[in-house]
Amino acid sequence: MNARTALFATSVVTAALLTQSEAASVSHPLPLHDGFYLEADVPCGEANTADLVQIMGGRFEAGRELCTIKSVSRHGNSFTATDECQNTITGGKRSGKLTMIIPDSDTIVFGTAAQQTRYRYCPIPSLPSSFKNADEMVPDTPPFEERR
Numbered sequence: 190m191n192a193r194t195a196l197f198a199t200s201v202v203t204a205a206l207l208t209q210s211e212a213a214s215v216s217h218p219l220p221l222h223d224g225f226y227l228e229a230d231v232p233c234g235e236a237n238t239a240d241l242v243q244i245m246g247g248r249f250e251a252g253r254e255l256c257t258i259k260s261v262s263r264h265g266n267s268f269t270a271t272d273e274c275q276n277t278i279t280g281g282k283r284s285g286k287l288t289m290i291i292p293d294s295d296t297i298v299f300g301t302a303a304q305q306t307r308y309r310y311c312p313i314p315s316l317p318s319s320f321k322n323a324d325e326m327v328p329d330t331p332p333f334e335e336r337r
Contacts, residue, residue, distance in 0.1 A: 217246050218261045219268060222294055225316060226308035229296075233311035236320065242297070242308055253277050259284075266292050 217223075226242045227233055243250040247258045249272075256274035270287045290298040295310040313321055 218258050218270070219244070220291055220294055221297065222310050224313065225311050225320065226297055227311045229307040229309050233315035234317060236311060236316050250277075266290055 221244050223244055223246060225236070226244060227236050228240045231240050239252065241251075249256050249258070253276050254274040255277055256272040258270045258272050260271045262269045268287075268289050268291055270289070271284070272287060273282065273284050275282050287299065288301060290305075292298070297308045299306050299308070
């Protein structure tokens with residue numbers, strides 16, 4: 190292989206690695222595990238969908254909403270995320286901001302100092318059997334799907 194071919198191959202590999210790195214930072218904008226987060230005062234084995242938030246990289250599902258995180262600002266362990274959400278039943282859409290504290294990769298605290306709700310990560314084996322289906326890691330509906 191000559192020097193010109195080697196240089197070209199190196200630049201292609203570097204570009205591919207940079208693209209993968211950029212995609213990874215977009216797909217995981219928050220320092221959290223993918224999976225289920227349950228209100229802290231509810232045992233993992235007693236989870237129900239009303240108490241859960243499911244994190245899927247740059248998306249999350251909470252209640253009847255599937256949301257995509259569009260941007261994140263960070264100050265220490267405090268985060269503000271701009272999101273776009275779609276109701277999985279009605280298809281209604283909204284945009285908003287979430288304020289949260291993420292002290293570690295297993296904990297999210299939503300809200301402000303006046304009113305906070307703490308969630309903790311629950312691995313799938315610790316959840317009720319209804320959550321142990323692999324399909325539970327697939328969101329109910331793609332974000333911003335057009336309803337017919």
